[in-house]
Amino acid sequence: MARDRLAELLDASAAPAASSVYRKLAKSEMSVVVDGIGRLRFPVPDEQAVQLRGLGRRARFGRGEQTLTDPEVRDSWEIPKELVCVEWTDAFVTVLDDMRQELGLPPHCGLTPELHSMLLYETGQFFVAHQDSEKDDAMVATLVVTLPSAHTGGELVVEHQGQTRKYRGLKNALSLVALYADCRHQVLPVKTGNRVTLTYNLLLTGNSQDAAAGHPLVGDLAACLRTHFTTPVVLPYSHRRGDPPTRLAYLLDHEYTARGLSWSRLKGSDASRAALVRAAAEQAGCEITLALAEIQETWDAYDPDEDEDAWYGDDEDEEPDEEDSGSADDRQYVLQDLIETLTTLAHWISPETGLLVDISLDLSDAEVASTTPTADRTPYSSEYEGYMGNYGNTLDRWYRRAALVIWPRNQGFASRAEASPGWALDELTAMARAGKIAEAHEAARSLESFWHAAGRYTDQTELLRQALEAARELDDAQIAAMLLRPFALERLTPGHGLAFARLAAHYGDTWTDALLHDWAASWRPGSYGLAQAPLDWFENLPRLCTALSAEGSASVTAARRIVDLSWTMIAGQVGPALDGPLTSRHSAWLTSLGASCAGIIAAAAQLGSTGVLQDAHRLARTAGDRAHVLTMATLRAAATHQAGFGDLAVICAERLRTWLAQPQRVPGDWSIELPTGCACELCEVLGTFLRHPERRALDWPLAKDKRRHVHTRIDDAELPVRHETRRQGRPYTLVLTKTEALFERERLARERHEADLAWLTDSWKAST
Incomplete structure (x- = not known):
């Protein structure tokens, strides 16, 4: 393949460059003076190491944007560099140039050393494997100078591209190691004595690019x-x-x-x-x-x-190794x-x-x-x-x-x-405004094969703003639809109102309706627990509709279509789920939809979308506790949205009065209604037991699969029935016992209904 051949040619194009290089210099080629100590002697004696320790602080290291100290990661002492004065002879300049050449940098470049820190590693101290951060835009490498001292251990280990090199300090000479900043390296624990080093940032001067136009x-x-x-x-x-x-x-x-x-x-x-x-x-x-x-x-x-x-x-309960x-x-x-x-x-x-x-x-x-x-x-x-x-x-x-x-x-x-989809949209807009319409159309059409994925990892709110702007400037209905199609309806915000309204007026109702339908296509009614993004968006729908309504009849029509699509999704989501018993799981889910429903209904009321309001009333009248929970959650979320909610409040109040008028359960009545859903023989026996007003317990010999089915029916409906298995004989016996929670639940439900009715009467004037 051509790409493999290209890689082979580049592999042979240059001699491999080192990622780290080593040199040594006589100790006479450097002098180090530290304020409060004076000139360091080489090899550094123990008494001067103790003095350095007195000036030092725990060495820090970088992790992301943070600068930290942690002796389990970096255990050494850092002497403030403002206290350190270093002088080199001309031999140092020659060594730096040799290092530049061995690192593979071209002759017209230079390496400028910038003192970064002075470090003391006492016996047992170390620095775990890490990469150096670039402290300057021109930094390409790090220089580690190990001062002469009588220590063992403390080797500098450098790893790059699977190769590892180990560098030791010397007792009677300077040890210099230059390594590219991306090399992972570590300092092994010092075994005896003290290791003293100077670290430099190596800044690149000149341009490392070679002229290659004439290369064969x-x-x-x-x-x-x-x-x-x-x-x-x-x-x-x-x-x-x-x-x-x-x-x-x-x-x-x-x-x-x-x-x-x-x-x-x-x-x-x-x-x-x-x-x-x-x-x-x-x-x-x-x-x-x-x-x-x-x-x-x-x-x-x-x-x-x-x-x-x-x-x-076999060991599935064990924790994984670190x-x-x-x-x-x-x-x-x-x-x-x-x-x-x-x-x-x-x-x-x-x-x-x-x-x-x-x-x-x-x-x-x-x-x-x-x-x-x-x-x-x-x-x-x-x-x-x-x-x-x-x-x-x-x-x-x-x-x-x-x-x-x-x-x-x-x-x-x-x-x-x-x-970069955002760059492309800005370029299309700029071309169109410069009068290069044909060029802009051709460029836009070149995006069609991949544009469906535009903005997957970008700020879609900003990207939609750019797309709306480009779609208008390009003045082509087909191209405009292609540019806008990848977005979801919930990305449309009040800030987009003016731009969207102008598009709707320019391209017409049919074009706008098709675009909105495409945007809403990702909403799939029927999947339990809709994604949070559209739910939050529904809650704020009145603000969007207000922004659109201010821009003329075309955008009002579009706003009504948005409300219709939103309600269709919600109704399709919750309508089939309103039948059946009310469990804590269903109650939590329906309550979470209250603010979304309130937003849609408020928007429908301000736009005069009577179809949405009538369908909301129809859902609220659905028999069962689930519809009531949803309607009450909607009303509580709509405390400031009076228009459009009065009839819902009346429906809820009527339902509550009907429930409260029913006689309370008398003491000793243990009857429980098993929800519909299964007509098997097991459920028939279970239902008969549950409906019996006096029977509280049932001992029921059943095989494992049959016991599991009964467990599931009881747990799914959250019935106040304890189920246990007595593991004696064959088959084991399933023991069912009705609990006192039956009476407690009804007491709490009545108190809640009374409180809800009082709130409806006070806040919504939902009186008889």
């Missing part, structure tokens, strides 16, 4: 790009061919932070390879940018020390087959501004190439999932890598739009 490999790389972008892809799990790839992401070897990603500060072989690919992209008629990628690999793996019996659930979750040190697991790779671009450098911008773009395997396999790198996080019955064992690893992202210049708009 550029033509071959350009040919690879042309072939890649013109060869159809073999679709996964089939022999069919799809369209050629629209982009290529070549993963670089080093890791970069958002702060450190720059063409001018690429590390080692990344710089020379990037220069070659940039020249090849230009020759092949492609655009290119730098990006940051998140990669997740899922491996078929196993723990060789895992007890095989545990795979089958290292089985979230640890990046997963080398104890044996990898077998790579199951899946997910590569997502999260940021890239804008071709116009040169600034890093947020994007979100998932790449297929056919769009990714690399010289160094991701599996050879150290993951920043991993998680092992043991055998789970129908899947496992798997090991998930997460990595961060930089990437060169290339796409054909004639596909530039679509390639960038898929990564």
